[in-house]
Amino acid sequence: xxxxxxxxxxxxxxxxxxxxxxxxxxxxxxxxxxxxxxxxxxxxxxxxxxxxxxxxxxxxxxxxxxxxxxxxxxxxxxxxxxxxxxxxxxxxxxxxxxxxxxxxxxxxxxxxxxxxxxxxxxxxxxxxxxxxxxxxxxxxxxxxxxxxxxxxxxxxxxxxxxxxxxxxxxxxxxxxxxxxxxxxxxxxxxxxxxxxxxxxxxxxxxxxxxxxxxxxxxxxxxxxxxxxxxxxxxxxxxxxxxxxxxxxxxxxxxxxxxxxxxxxxxxxxxxxxxxxxxxxxxxxxxxxxxxxxxxxxxxxxxxxxxxxxxxxxxxxxxxxxxxxxxxxxxxxxxxxxxxxxxxxxxxxxxxxxxxxxxxxxxxxxxxxxxxxxxxxxxxxxxxxxxxxxxxxxxxxxxxxxxxxxxxxxxxxxxxxxxxxxxxxxxxxxxxxxxxxxxxxxxxxxxxxxxxxxxxxxxxxxxxxxxxx
Amino acid sequence: xxxxxxxxxxxxxxxxxxxxxxxxxxxxxxxxxxxxxxxxxxxxxxxxxxxxxxxxxxxxxxxxxxxxxxxxxxxxxxxxxxxxxxxxxxxxxxxxxxxxxxxxxxxxxxxxxxxxxxxxxxxxxxxxxxxxxxxxxxxxxxxxxxxxxxxxxxxxxxxxxxxxxxxxxxxxxxxxxxxxxxxxxxxxxxxxxxxxxxxxxxxxxxxxxxxxxxxxxxxxxxxxxxxxxxxxxxxxxxxxxxxxxxxxxxxxxxxxxxxxxxxxxxxxxxxxxxxxxxxxxxxxxxxxxxxxxxxxxxxxxxxxxxxxxxxxxxxxxxxxxxxxxxxxxxxxxxxxxxxxxxxxxxxxxxxxxxxxxxxxxxxxxxxxxxxxxxxxxxxxxxxxxxxxxxxxxxxxxxxxxxxxxxxxxxxxxxxxxxxxxxxxxxxxxxxxxxxxxxxxxxxxxxxxxxxxxxxxxxxxxxxxxxxx
Numbered sequence: 001x002x003x004x005x006x007x008x009x010x011x012x013x014x015x016x017x018x019x020x021x022x023x024x025x026x027x028x029x030x031x032x033x034x035x036x037x038x039x040x041x042x043x044x045x046x047x048x049x050x051x052x053x054x055x056x057x058x059x060x061x062x063x064x065x066x067x068x069x070x071x072x073x074x075x076x077x078x079x080x081x082x083x084x085x086x087x088x089x090x091x092x093x094x095x096x097x098x099x100x101x102x103x104x105x106x107x108x109x110x111x112x113x114x115x116x117x118x119x120x121x122x123x124x125x126x127x128x129x130x131x132x133x134x135x136x137x138x139x140x141x142x143x144x145x146x147x148x149x150x151x152x153x154x155x156x157x158x159x160x161x162x163x164x165x166x167x168x169x170x171x172x173x174x175x176x177x178x179x180x181x182x183x184x185x186x187x188x189x190x191x192x193x194x195x196x197x198x199x200x201x202x203x204x205x206x207x208x209x210x211x212x213x214x215x216x217x218x219x220x221x222x223x224x225x226x227x228x229x230x231x232x233x234x235x236x237x238x239x240x241x242x243x244x245x246x247x248x249x250x251x252x253x254x255x256x257x258x259x260x261x262x263x264x265x266x267x268x269x270x271x272x273x274x275x276x277x278x279x280x281x282x283x284x285x286x287x288x289x290x291x292x293x294x295x296x297x298x299x300x301x302x303x304x305x306x307x308x309x310x311x312x313x314x315x316x317x318x319x320x321x322x323x324x325x326x327x328x329x330x331x332x333x334x335x336x337x338x339x340x341x342x343x344x345x346x347x348x349x350x351x352x353x354x355x356x357x358x359x360x361x362x363x364x365x366x367x368x369x370x371x372x373x374x375x376x377x378x379x380x381x382x383x384x385x386x387x388x389x390x391x392x393x394x395x396x397x398x399x400x401x402x403x404x405x406x407x408x409x410x411x412x413x414x415x416x417x418x419x420x421x422x423x424x425x426x427x428x429x430x431x432x433x434x435x436x437x438x439x440x441x442x443x444x445x446x447x448x449x450x451x452x453x454x455x456x457x458x459x460x461x462x463x464x465x466x467x468x
Numbered sequence: 469x470x471x472x473x474x475x476x477x478x479x480x481x482x483x484x485x486x487x488x489x490x491x492x493x494x495x496x497x498x499x500x501x502x503x504x505x506x507x508x509x510x511x512x513x514x515x516x517x518x519x520x521x522x523x524x525x526x527x528x529x530x531x532x533x534x535x536x537x538x539x540x541x542x543x544x545x546x547x548x549x550x551x552x553x554x555x556x557x558x559x560x561x562x563x564x565x566x567x568x569x570x571x572x573x574x575x576x577x578x579x580x581x582x583x584x585x586x587x588x589x590x591x592x593x594x595x596x597x598x599x600x601x602x603x604x605x606x607x608x609x610x611x612x613x614x615x616x617x618x619x620x621x622x623x624x625x626x627x628x629x630x631x632x633x634x635x636x637x638x639x640x641x642x643x644x645x646x647x648x649x650x651x652x653x654x655x656x657x658x659x660x661x662x663x664x665x666x667x668x669x670x671x672x673x674x675x676x677x678x679x680x681x682x683x684x685x686x687x688x689x690x691x692x693x694x695x696x697x698x699x700x701x702x703x704x705x706x707x708x709x710x711x712x713x714x715x716x717x718x719x720x721x722x723x724x725x726x727x728x729x730x731x732x733x734x735x736x737x738x739x740x741x742x743x744x745x746x747x748x749x750x751x752x753x754x755x756x757x758x759x760x761x762x763x764x765x766x767x768x769x770x771x772x773x774x775x776x777x778x779x780x781x782x783x784x785x786x787x788x789x790x791x792x793x794x795x796x797x798x799x800x801x802x803x804x805x806x807x808x809x810x811x812x813x814x815x816x817x818x819x820x821x822x823x824x825x826x827x828x829x830x831x832x833x834x835x836x837x838x839x840x841x842x843x844x845x846x847x848x849x850x851x852x853x854x855x856x857x858x859x860x861x862x863x864x865x866x867x868x869x870x871x872x873x874x875x876x877x878x879x880x881x882x883x884x885x886x887x888x889x890x891x892x893x894x895x896x897x898x899x900x901x902x903x904x905x906x907x908x909x910x911x912x913x914x915x916x917x918x919x920x921x922x923x924x925x926x927x928x929x930x931x932x933x934x935x936x
Contacts, residue, residue: 132745132749132754133745134742134749139754140754227819229817229818229819230738230739230742230818231738231817232738232812232815232817232818232833233738233813234738234741234770235771235772237738238742239817293817296817401774402772403775428518430513430514430516431515433782434511434785436748436782437754
C-alpha cells in the first residue's frame with residue numbers, strides 16, 4: 001500500500017510539474033499549428049482535432065470552450081469524451097480556441113481562433129487507399145476504412161491477405177455501405193462487388209474509373225490505356241495520360257456491357273464517368289485526341305453529359321458541354337443534385353501531380369461556377385467525394401508538402417457557400433509528419449462496410465462473373 | 469587450480485566464443501550491419517513506436533529496430549550483436565544448470581544456440597529482432613528455471629506464454645548459409661561510395677581478384693566523381709555503368725538503389741526522387757533512412773522546400789541523423805550549391821527512363837555537366853555505337869567549343885574518322901593528341917594484339933558489347 005501511495009505521489013508531482021501560463025505575452029499572430037485548424041468549420045460528429053504547435057516549445061496550454069489542456073511539449077491531444085461533450089453543446093455555435101506556449105522560458109498567447117461547429121453531420125466512414133505517392137510500383141498497399149467520429153481504422157483490403165496485389169478505387173452507391181465495389185488487380189483479379197455483405201468477383205474488362213447509378217443496377221465506367229510519363233523539370237515530376245479511353249455502362253443484373261458511339265469516339269478521349277443522383281445523366285470528361293506525349297499541354301478535357309434512361313438502359317443521342325476551360329477531371333454530382341464538383345488543371349488527366357489542380361463547383365440550377373478560393377491551395381487539390389447529405393465533401397490535398405495526399409473535409413452551407421476545410425484528425429498529432437503514404441481516392445460512406453479483408457480474400461478465390 | 473578451472477571454464481568458453489564472433493563480424497562482415505541500418509528507419513516518436521503494437525512480437529521488433537539504427541557507428545554492429553548473443557548463451561546456460569543439466573551439456577547447448585543465432589546473421593534479410601525474440605523466450609525459460617516449486621513453475625510458464633508471444637513473437641531462424649563475402653564486398657563499395665570515400669572504393673575494387681556488377685558500377689561512379697571515368701572505363705570488362713537499366717516492377721531493390729545513386733550523380737532530380745521513392749517501397753516497412761536523406765537532398769536541390777522539410781522532419785526524430793538534418797537546413801545552400809546549378813529547368817516530357825535521353829536533356833540544359841557528358845559518351849562506346857558517340861561528341865564537345873580530350877574519346881574518334889575515310893582537316897579538327905594518332909597507326913598494323921588491351925580499339929575489335 002505504501003508503495004502504491006508513493007507511486008501516486010510521484011505521479012501527482014509529475015503532473016503538477018506541467019507549467020501553466022504566467023506573465024503571458026500577447027501575440028497578434030495565429031498559432032503555427034499543424035494541421036491548420038485555425039478558423040475551420042467542423043461537423044458535430046468529428047473526432048478530436050488534435051494538433052501540434054510548430055515551435056520548439058517546452059509546454060502548451062490550449063483552451064477550447066470548457067476544455068483546458070496543459071501539456072509538456074508541443075502537442076495538444078483532447079480527451080475524446082470531453083471533446084464529444086464540447087461538440088454536443090456547441091452545435092451551430094462557435095468555439096473560441098486560445099493557444100499559449102512556453103518558448104525559451106516565456107509564455108506567449110497567440111491570437112485566438114474559432115471552430116465553427118455545424119449540426120450537419122459528415123458521413124461517419126471514410127474509405128481510402130494507402131499507397132506511396134509514386135503509384136507506379138506498389139508494395140504493402142491497403143484499403144482502409146476509418147470512422148471519422150473517432151480514430152478506429154480497419155482494413156478492407158490488405159496486402160498480406162491479397163498476395164501483395166495492387167488494389168484501388170473503392171466506391172459506394174449513394175454512400176451506401178451495403179452496395180460498393182473495389183478492384184483487386186493482377187492475374188485472377190477483378191472487381192469485388194459487395195451487395196449487403198455478399199461479395200462476388202466480376203470480370204469487367206478494362207474498367208478503371210466507375211460510378212453506380214442510384215438504383216445500383218448500372219455502373220458506368222471508363223476503359224483506358226494508362227501511360228506514365230516523366231517531366232524533366234523536377235518540380236513537375238510525373239505525368240499520367242491515356243493513350244485511348246472510352247466510357248461504357250455495365251448492367252449488373254443482366255451482366256452485359258454497352259456503350260454508344262458518342263461515348264467511344266475514336267477521335268476523342270472520354271473518361272471519369274459518373275451518374276447523376278437521379279440516374280438521368282452520365283457526366284464525364286471528354287477531350288479531342290492530340291499527339292501524345294508531345295502535345296500533352298494541349299490535352300484539355302471538357303465537362304460534358306449525356307442522357308441515360310435507367311428503365312430501358314439506353315444512352316442518349318446528344319452530348320452537352322457544361323464547362324470547357326482548362327482541363328476538367330473527376331466530376332461528382334452532389335447527392336441532392338444541386339452541384340457538380342470537379343477538378344480543373346492546366347492540362348491532362350492526372351491532376352494529383354499538378355500543383356495548379358484546384359476544385360471548382362458548378363451550380364447545376366444557376367450554371368454559376370464557384371472557384372472555391374477558400375478551399376484550394378497552391379498544391380494539388382483533387383479527388384473528392386460527397387457526404388450523403390450534400391453538406392460536406394472530402395478531397396485529397398497535397399497542400400502540406402506537395403507529395404502526400406491527405407483527406408480534407410469541406411462544408412457547403414445551405415446557401416452553397418464553401419467554408420475553410422480541415423484535415424482528417426488523427427489520434428496522434430505527429431501522424432502526418434511521420435506518414436509516408438498518400439491517402440488516395442477518399443470516399444465517404446454512411447456506415448461501416450459489412451465485410452472485412454478475409455471476405456475479400458475468399459471472394460478472390462471465387463469464379464468471376466463474366467460480362468457480355 | 470583444478471576447481472577454479474572447473475568453476476570458470478563455461479564462462480571462459482562463452483566469453484571466448486563471444487570474442488570470436490565479435491572479431492568475425494567486426495573485421496570480416498561489418499558492411500552487412502551498415503546495409504541493414506541503411507535500409508530501415510527508426511523514429512523516436514510516440515506515434516511511430518505505437519505501430520510496433522500492431523502485431524505480435526512488437527517488443528522484439530522495437531528493440532531490434534532501435535538497436536539496428538546504431539549500426540551506423542563503427543564497432544556498434546558487431547558489439548550489439550555480440551552482447552545479444554552473449555546474453556542468449558548465458559541465459560540458456562544458467563537455465564539449463566537450474567534444470568540440473570550437466571555443465572558440459574549445458575555449455576555445449578548454449579554455445580550451439582549462440583553459434584546458430586550468429587550464423588543467422590550471415591543472411592542480409594535476418595534482422596536483429598529475430599535474435600531479440602530468441603532472447604525474450606530464453607528470459608522466460610530462465611525465469612521458469614529459477615522457480616523451485618513445480619506447481620509454481622508450471623503456473624508461471626502457462627501464465628507467461630501468451631504475454632511472451634505477444635511481446636517477442638515466434639523466434640525466427642534464418643535459412644542456414646555460409647557467410648557471403650561477395651555480397652559483403654558489394655556492400656563495402658556501396659557504403660564507402662555513400663560516404664564519399666571514392667579513393668577507397670577504387671582501391672577496394674582494384675584489389676579484388678573477382679568483381680561483380682555492383683563493384684564495377686560503383687567503381688565507375690567513383691571515377692566519374694573524380695572526372696576520370698573515360699580513363700578507367702576499360703579497366704574491367706564487362707563493365708557496368710547502370711545506364712542500360714530501366715526500372716520496372718521486377719527490378720531488384722538494390723538495382724533501384726544504385727539507379728538512385730546514378731541519377732543523383734548525373735543531376736537528374738526527377739529520377740533521383742522516383743528511384744528513392746521506389747527503394748523506400750521495397751525496404752523494411754517501406755522505409756529506408758538513406759533514401760529519406762536522398763529525398764530531402766533532391767527536393768532541397770530542386771527547390772521544393774516543403775517536400776524537403778517533410779523528410780528532414782522525419783530525420784529529426786532519429787538519433788543518428790538529426791544533426792545531419794539540421795546541417796542541411798542551415799548549410800544546404802553551400803552543400804548543394806553545385807547540384808543546384810545543374811538542375812534542369814527546361815521541361816520536356818518522356819515516357820521512358822532511357823538514360824541516354826535523360827542525359828541528353830541534362831546536357832542540353834547544362835553542357836558543363838561533366839559527369840553526364842562522360843556517362844553519355846561512355847555508354848555509347850560500351851555499345852560500340854560509334855555513330856551516336858560522334859553525334860553526342862559533336863553536340864556537347866565540338867558545338868559547345870568544349871572538347872574533352874580524353875584518350876578514350878580520341879581513340880573512338882580515330883575509329884569514326886578512319887571508318888568514314890575522313891579528310892585530313894577532319895582528323896586535325898578532332899584528333900588533338902599526337903600520341904594517340906601514332907598509336908592508332910601502330911595498332912592498325914597489328915589489330916587485335918594484346919599489347920593494345922588498354923585501348924578502345926582492342927575493345928572495339930575483340931570484346932563483346934553488352935546486349936540491351
